[in-house]
Amino acid sequence: MPTMTPGAFAHPATSLDFKTGTWRTQRPVHHLRPAPCHSGCPAGESPRDYLARVAEGNLQAAWENLVAANPLPAISGRVCDHPCETACNRGQFDSAVAIHNVERLLGDEAIRCGWDYALPPLAADAPKAALVGAGPAGLSCAYHLRRQGVRAVLMDRLPVAGGTLRMALPGYRLPREVLEAEVARLLAAGIDFVPNMALGRDVSLAELQQDYAAVFLGPGRHRPRNWDVDGHTPRDLHPALTLLQEWVAFGTLPEIHSAVIVGGGNSAIDMARVLARTGAKVHLVTHDALPGPGVAREAAMKVAPRDIRAAEEEGVILHPEHGVYHIILRGEKVAGVELVRMKKLALGNGRYEVVPFEGTETVLHVDQVIPAIGQEVAPDGMESLLGKRAFFHVDAAGRLAGHAGLFVGGDARQGAWGTVSGAVGDGRRAAFAMLAHLRNEAAAQETEIAPIGLAELNLNYFEQAPRAEEVLLPVADRTGCAEIAQGLSAVQVAAEAARCFSCGNCMACDNCWTLCPDQAVLKTRELAADGSHYVIDYDYCKGCGLCAHECPVGYLAMEVEPVASAPFASCRTEGTPLDAPVLR
């Protein structure tokens, strides 16, 4: 039999003995980065992560991920002004992912299917905490405490839970059934609710602090601020919140022919819409700008763009970046107001100043002025804490300086977001601070990492795809409490989830595995240690950087290679068999 000489052949794949990894001066690493939707969410949700579960077809897992941060998705999916979508990188590519619709569908599915919040059973000697005010902040704080094994006793001066959600949110934005169902489910999951318990009337703060090592205050803002122009206040002044609460509770409004509403928040917009439906001519005047790209959050109306659009459709005349200069009175009756153009200008230290522009005055003829410039904390039972201030001054975790064991969150704190998601986030952060206090530990610091930007994604791998738009109730049919936004179907929501860029987290697209010229990326069926589906084999990776450059989601980054312990290590680690095969 003839044999081949060793120089004439080689065994298959013996090149594996040659470790080309020694050539490397930089190495690719998996680098999980926060997505802008997460950084933008005041409630601390990770939309990217639950959108991934939705895209995989597992709605329940998506909901579980969602309620790890926010226990009220059916509510916030409807009423939140969704800063996540404003931050969404896809917004700069075609249009943002309709995150709020996904959140809403997940919340509704959880109610429909009865998915369990799965709060852990309480130990007999579980620590206790009291929470005053069963609005979104209190509910969220109680829920997060319960998740951590703390018995949460939630009390409210009203017979039912819900707070501002129940008192001031019109049914066309938040249907009563949804509110009832989600709040009831959350309370039933393991929160002790004490109704008709008002601080200062039925129980004092001192008593609470005696019985509970940690107390959370979430009283909201329920006292309209005093409003005047140059010291003048018209006699028949109705603050918007009072009118709105009446309308929500009883469906009645005083007869008004034309009105100017002063304010740029949700109560102003809701007041304007409710009033416009009665046939009144409604103007809305606000210092704030219309929200949009390039407008700082501080200078923009704190209202979801869709609600502003809806108000305009319903006949409300908006005057953004305007202010009321004078009230024109005929006797004691309002005859009109003098408007002036204004702008919120940045002072540079994160603060804003409202500047009126002389020579831009105009007159609006109206017979009613309705201030909706916000409310203050009703100080009942908390007078000693509040002093002369309108709000509580607390740190990021809701701690009240000089009062260990007291925590404040939601609208009652100075600088509150003024939205449901903001209150939910306050409740969550306070819960962890309370937990640290109860355990006598130092509180963990939440560190802010800058989210990944559009420039760090590789957009060649994404296609334009239109955003699914929900159907709205026709303007003519918007009379009572029927919900206006109809939401998206499960199919549409799945398509929205597929539009997510998955900024900063692996979406298992196979790109690095397909494009590595050195077969140094290996695919695993199970999750790799870092949660991706790929392992980088540094024995062979030459560090060309191709995978990182081509990674669509910015999950791969190049790092300088750590200095090798043996700088001149041989590429070859073991001998190669040279036995000659026998030819037939």
Added chain:
Amino acid sequence: MTTRTLLDLRLNQPRFQGMEAGHRACQGCGQALAARLVLEATGPDVVVANATGCLEVFTTAWPDSAWRVAWLHSLFENTAAVAAGMEAALKAQGRNTKVLAFAGDGGTFDIGFQALSGMLERGHNVLFVCFDNEAYMNTGVQRSGSTPHAAATTTSPAGVARMGKRHLKKDILSIIAAHHIPYAATASVAYPADLRKKVRRGLQVDGPSFLQIHSPCPLGWAHGSELSIEVARLAVQTGLFPLIELERGALTGAMHIRQIRPVTEYLKLQGRFRHLFTDDPRAREELAHLQALADHNIEIYDLLGNSPEALDTEGADTVRRGGLHSA
């Protein structure tokens, strides 16, 4: 993770890795990527005749081989002839093993050309794959018949006398098409799914087939090793390297360009075209010339689609969660 389990993982990948790690290609080598993608589509039941060139050198540094398929090194000039002989021998044995011929652009356009023409003319059932990196890279970046117009190589330097190569890139596909073979196509490493689809098509047809794969060379083209795919993609999106399919010499398919990019976007990434971005009237003329060549390609191959399509230049590389590629 220990070495043992990493090796287990490597041996159980859900694809055929016909060319393994440990080969000595430069960082970011387009040809190494292209060769693996071709074998991914063919599977293990193939024999390969490989012309002299980078691919041969970097995969088989003695005593190692990176190949998992039967592989034979031929001379520079006779790859097609060797492949034809292997095909005849397998046919005589009654075996269905497919025969591949691998060559660079030098071994296809210039040195191996007459053997290739003969193989096509005799109708051997061979898929001839040309890894087109547009110069003799293995010997030190000398110009070839495939080097594009105005590119600088060591034998067509840019300087006082000339702005890089004065001649045009040889239109090899038209020459191949003139043999009226069943299937000939171009592909790019930037569109791997399209590339694999064309390999499978080439193996399906009875008779000779030809595939020209645009394979960037970071060393010879003088671009960053991380840019190989970016550069290859821009070659397609500018119209300078059209992705087309020919059957019996007639145009039967073209990847439409959804968004045409100016050629400067492609050229400015590469050092071999650096001289075109100097303040020199000749440079401006050559830039205009290259743009005209791209426009000509777009016109004659009708590369401008009417509307977004699933498999145009933007759609063909769209990624999906879980890696569900279209091929």
